[in-house]
Amino acid sequence: MKSNGNSIYSTLSARERILNTAHDLFYREGIRATGIDWIIAEAGVTKVTFYRYFPSKNALIYEFLEYRHHRWMTWFIDALQRYGGDISALIPALAEWFHDEGFRGCAFINSVSELGSSLPEVVSITRRHKQDMMSVIENMLPPSAKREQDSQAVALAVDGAIIRAQFDVTPDAALKVLETILRSLLPDWS
Amino acid sequence: MKSNGNSIYSTLSARERILNTAHDLFYREGIRATGIDWIIAEAGVTKVTFYRYFPSKNALIYEFLEYRHHRWMTWFIDALQRYGGDISALIPALAEWFHDEGFRGCAFINSVSELGSSLPEVVSITRRHKQDMMSVIENMLPPSAKREQDSQAVALAVDGAIIRAQFDVTPDAALKVLETILRSLLPDWS
DNA sequence: GTGTATTGGTAGACAGGTCTGTCTACCAAC
């Protein structure tokens, strides 16, 4: 087996290389903007191999979103822990993400924008992702009768901040405005 | 000149028909998902006519965004007036939009998601659009030292609500959560 | 009214590229 010297994933199996490459290209360039030949070339596989593991591009898109969900949630939970584990950890955690040079917004929001009409399954996948994000946020809030309501408000503001960070030149305003909102929403904001 | 009996814009000039058709298809189906042949067929023009008015698809995309900006801002300002003209008008105005059967989120956010990498000009166009939206919001708030800060927070929450309304089954939660945030943010919320 | 030029359109072919997906023939390792 000839490995692709250019791929940063060359110790992985072919399937993993495809999935990781697709993840990077789909997120960076857009899903429709990424043809399967590009993924194939970057992953260092052939078309037969590609179709052995992913029966269609749409199947790959679903796998990409599940993979992205797992990967992002893992990062999110870890980052929140690293910054103290309570709700105020949201700001530095998101700052870490927004300042990442590869930041291109939320892959799920992007996929709804791009494919919401032609591949409507991505909408329900996004709903599940956002539900899980909100659950993580809810678990960081102290128990109260309005815990769920607050977590919905926080999650909605986080989505707003993600959007703003995506079109602004720098993410600083998005983070600052998000903090303003959270300070108003949450009485025990530190 | 043979008019296209199927086009709902058949009393308009060819250029206007193209632009209106592009607006509808780009917003409903996605920009990349809409080939120029589809626009041409729906607008009832030929390729020569299309290229007479729009030297490229990208030129049409820019025109589409400018046209969308003008159209949306006109609607936004009008809707806010219709619902009373103060900041609480935001909720029913957005409800009107979100409940529209053609609602597919914010065309500007969608274009950044879809084309942010391949046509980065859409990002600065989006920034301008969002700045104008925020100015309208600011003008609805009573004068105060934190008027600009509040308008930024409101605008960010509005973007969050747009996103949520886009992936939820119905927009009711998005509107309710937005109202919760605005109630916390703005002391004189009615 | 007629002829001409201009303007704004038509039908449709074409070129070359990209896209998704199907397939053949072959190889290496176990």
Added chain:
DNA sequence: GTTGGTAGACAGACCTGTCTACCAATACAC
């Protein structure tokens, strides 16, 4: 033999953009 790969060709559809040949309406000069 099985598994997991390779190189690469192919088909058909779609995409953006270029071009030819022609037509109708209007304005203007005579």
